[in-house]
Amino acid sequence: MGKNVCLYFQVHQPDRLRQFRFFDIGNETHYFDDFANRTIMRRIADRCYLRANNILLELIRRNGGAFKVAFSISGTAMEQFALYAPEVIDSFRALAATGCVEFLAETCSHSLASLFSEKEFKKQVKEHSAMVHKLFGVKPVTFRNTELIYSDAIGETVASMGFSAMLTEGAKHILGWKSPNFIYTNAINPRLKLLLRNFSLSDDIAFRFSDKGWASWPLTADIYAGWLEDALRSDDVVNLFMDYETFGEHQKAESGIFDFLTALPAEAMARGIRFRTPGEVVRECQPVAPLHVGFPISWSDEERDTSAWLGNELQSEAFSKACALEKDVARAKDAKLTSVYRKLQESDHFYYMSTKFFSDGSVHSYFNPYDTPYEAFINYMNVLSDFEIRVKEKIKENNGK
């Protein structure tokens, strides 16, 4: 027991699509905007990944292993590192070598597969675990789904794959009066432990840190550690889950975010708070109750559901057309097509089609390479149409043999 803080950072970069016009259907085979993907990866590697990794490495060394963190790195991000910023992989390896870093499992292409096909979902998770093992030499035991999407059924599938714990959102409409600062279990299979994100304390760093209109600005590590202490007075663990890009990209270096990160462990430990990885937390803390989640939740937007990706008719249409190709892609038996199919499933493509401009629009537009959701839809459907033609050609070719 004791006072625990569990830090987990999400590392993901999408494979942005290039402009693909109707005239390109059947003529062009390259779908991705390599230039934008490389440029953005290089920028974020310099501003965030390399810098934050150095700080974390230094913190782990300084605290003799008492400071711990967890990462989930999407397969697309790992691929992009290998192509455009291999030194980032080296720096993650250095972190892995300390033994104080847990790497989590997810779907390799940051997809929404958990929402449509158990088979496809399992394939993608296995692929991701294999990638993590190959790069960092560890086998993930904790699972984190794309955008922390979770439901009882998804949890059951994850448990059946041998994972002992899963991360999700401490969504208010699920928890009600309950606190997110305890361990819960899956409602169907109690062997699967759940760690719930404390969205208030997480978003203080991820969203509000540099907001000068915020009453608590400027936030110091000292004040924040005090909040953690208050939250842990009678609770077990505060789960701080956020995008890794918070450091240096969403919150710019000038905001003092790196100084905050550097100072936080010492301030927290001075108050008797311990840093634990998700795997350790579920071993050390007892679950308090099962958690019923009938419909999928996520960490995104005010609704904490899947409406950021599947909230309007454009998104449902694009998603169902993409899902419908699953069997054909399997029949094509072509490694390249399969890999492209995975990339086309990245949740980001559907996120760009969101029409929720008003409530969480600022976040949506930050991440969005398109001017309107309609453009995103048209471009995606053009790519998908071309992809379908390629898949059908391949199947025909296979049958001809």
Add this chain to the structure above:
Amino acid sequence: MFGWEFPPHIAGGLGTACYGMTKGLAHNGVEVLFVMPSASGDEDQSSVRIINASDVAVYDLRLDVDEFLGKVQFLRVGSNIHPYIDPENFTELVETERQYQKEEFRMYFRQKYKFSGKYGANLMEEVSRYAMVAGAIAADGGFDVIHAHDWLTYMAGIAAKRVSGKPLVIHVHATEFDRGSNVNPEVYRLEKMGMDEADKVITVSNLTRNIVVNKYGIDPAKVVTVHNAVDFSGRSAVDAVRNVPEKVITFLGRITFQKGPEYFIEAAAKVLKMCPEGVRFVMAGSGDMMNRCIRQVARRGISDKFHFTGFLKGDDVQKMFALSDVYVMPSVSEPFGISPLEAMKSDVPAIISKQSGVAEVLKYAIKVDFWDIDALADAMYALLQYPALSKVAIEKGRQEVDSLKWDNAAAKVKAVYESAVSGK
């Protein structure tokens, strides 16, 4: 002649029509001074290019070029007038570009025409300003007839008539009743004023003639129908390799209420239900209904077979025709509608609505009521499935289109001029 756009910088069919008409008039020995408002600096440059650079590409014979250039003079007027925008949208458009345009205006126009240097924030002001310029131009004289195209230029035509005392011919390419369900009373008033003041009114179809006579109360004796023609000279063939194995059915035009895009989508959904493989639909163009149409396509669940291209420019229009197997124009109200002719010229059979003016001159296009999506789906299906039908439609269609010459249409326009001058 007062117009508002000229190729290649065009938003609709009017620029193309003016181009063909001035060329045809030149062949008929009529000299034209073409006055047009220019919306931006970028348009200026593009039009300069028409005259300077496109000689070989646009005309077959050098002799022809010289003759044409000798007779058509361009005169540009700084103005915000933009076709196909109603006053409400216009205000919005102006607000966003106001600052930029203000400076541009100062640079180019203030000294010359001595305006206040302030750009009007509403379309009506622009129309009036254009009329003032028209008066100034008319004062120089040197012409026999004034010819004004569509309501934005009617006031200019009236002003020119009052200053010079020369007869006014107005050319109705569209009326306010064709533009949408809401008739703007101010626009209607201007249109009626133009028709009342005109010595002769030319309409592009009998459909439009009926509207002018019945809804505007104009004396039928002074309203003459001159059907548009098409000019394909100087059009080079585009190489377009067919990109999809399926047949392609195309809608090409502004995606607005007037053009009936939603009937096209509904008919497409029906055809796809009958034959889910082997056909794709393309909606090329942009407009205020585009987003609504995208949602409609998504709702029908056909977006993997239904594509949007956005606004097509230059060669892409040709390319689109070259990739198409059927062209559909389901317009709710179309005074004329030149694009089916372009399609037929490109060997693409056309399905057109009975509510279009072009239906009056075409025999070999399939005609359906715009609202009859079953008939539309039926026609699409037939052209896809029965090669004999599409073969006839292609061959006869091309002959038919070739017989529609601007020289002939321009001769009729010239006759209207003559009767206006003689006062008969």
